Amino acid sequence: MKNQSQGKWTSGLLLLFMIVPVIIAVFPLAALTMASFKPSTELMRYGLNVYPQFELWNLDNYVYLFTDGSIYFHWFKNSVLITFISTILALIFSSMVGYSLAMYRFKGQSIVLFLVLLIMMIPFEILMLPLFRMMIGLGFVNTYTGVILPMIIHPLAIFFFRQYALSLPNDLMDAARIDGCTEYGIFFRIMVPLMKPAYGAMGILLALFSWNNFLWPLVVLRTKEMLTLPIGLAGLLSPYGNNYDVLIAGSVLTVLPIIIVFIFAQKYFISSLAAGAVKG
Template sequence: MNGRTTLGQGIAVHGLLLLIALFALSPLVWMLSVSFMAPGEASTVPPPLLPAEPTLQNYRALFALQGLWRTIANSVLLAGASTLLSLAFNSAAGYAFAKLAFKGKERIFQLLVSALVIPGQVAMLPLFLLLKNMGLVNTYLGVLVPGMASIFGIFLIRRQAETIPDELLDAARVDGAGEFYIFRRIVLPLLRPALATLAVLTFLGSWNDFMWPLIVLTGDRLHTLPLALASLSREHVQDSELMMAGAVVTVLPVLLLFLCTQRFYVSGILSGGVK
């Protein structure tokens, strides 16, 4: 009886998880299906689940648009630069808060963590005015500077850095190693799980970011892929198939990135959350 009960419970749990997964994936599957439909096919009532005759016409029309490749390159450039800068600044700050002694360290960190409850939209106006006075509006630096260091990134790296034994660092100092050498050759390799997690989250956030680039970047030549897709939706509001093709092009790179790096992402979350 116990074996049958356990088997039944396992089937029920896996069945429930399968239903939840299907429900969560249904919008993505519908988006992909519509992107291969002929123009106007998705607007019929009732809308078809699958294209009657799959076609690449929407993707051809999408990539034929002027400036699309430039917006893709802009997104890749900004997401890559944002990720590298975030790793550099957050790793240094997180290590400092975890292992270095300086006056007011705990109070400063508590103040930073308490700022997590403040919505990011509240700081957009003063941040925009500050960047305007610095002459960084309508520049890529204006997009990158606010994301160089994040409170969550510092917190994540700090939690991982706290697991590094102090004896290891002290031994390196006794051998004559400088702080920068210790950080580069000893600390960073031990922070790889947390750094991988932070890299994935930063790249995804930068690639999908719409609001901040919309505020800072006023020139069309600097627009990223989400901004280009929003502009396209205003020009082709009735062309659902073309919009879904644009959405697939926007989602597919980050989805593949997450699937390829999910092992490092999960290990980084677990190592940072379980001390």
């Protein structure tokens, strides 16, 4: 009986420790969602809170986002397009580089790995000026290409895929070579399916990074129609007026794509963490 009571107390404490972080994480999102349905006068008077006040709810903030000359839809489209293309390309190229660093032995391999780690430690603000001058020289200012191009090779993703590929069996590569499979065939037909958990986990992180990226698009993009959501929403706050009600409604819609990405990729994200725990 004593062991059973101790087990119940332990389970209760563990449940409490799990519930508290969930509440802390969900509270801002719940407050933000409720505030998006309230008029600006109530928002300025009481601020963000989790009191429903259903009698004050309306859809005026969301209607304004897509009407009255608002270009929120263009910002949303730009963010989706940039995030999708940059994430897919970064996963493809970074996984190929990480896989080659893990599975092949070539002259200068350690130097390449050192450079990857070195770039990871350099703040992006230091690289921003030479990258911007490069975009000017290539004529990619105020274009999707100018935003996407510097992001398709991500040093963190390269290192992540390298570490994951080190756990893959070399015997499969040898067997495939005996069967006449090319090196590209080994990668795309054998290794890529084995690295699905790594693709899922890194896909979430890269999509989140690209979706929330503010500084680099702010430097490259010029016209209002080309802006991404973080920049466009930040422009709603100015010395001449603060549209907090519209800003909050736009922020709620901005969170939805990342939640959708995580829902579809969470299985691979969790399995990659479990694989790392077992193999590490």
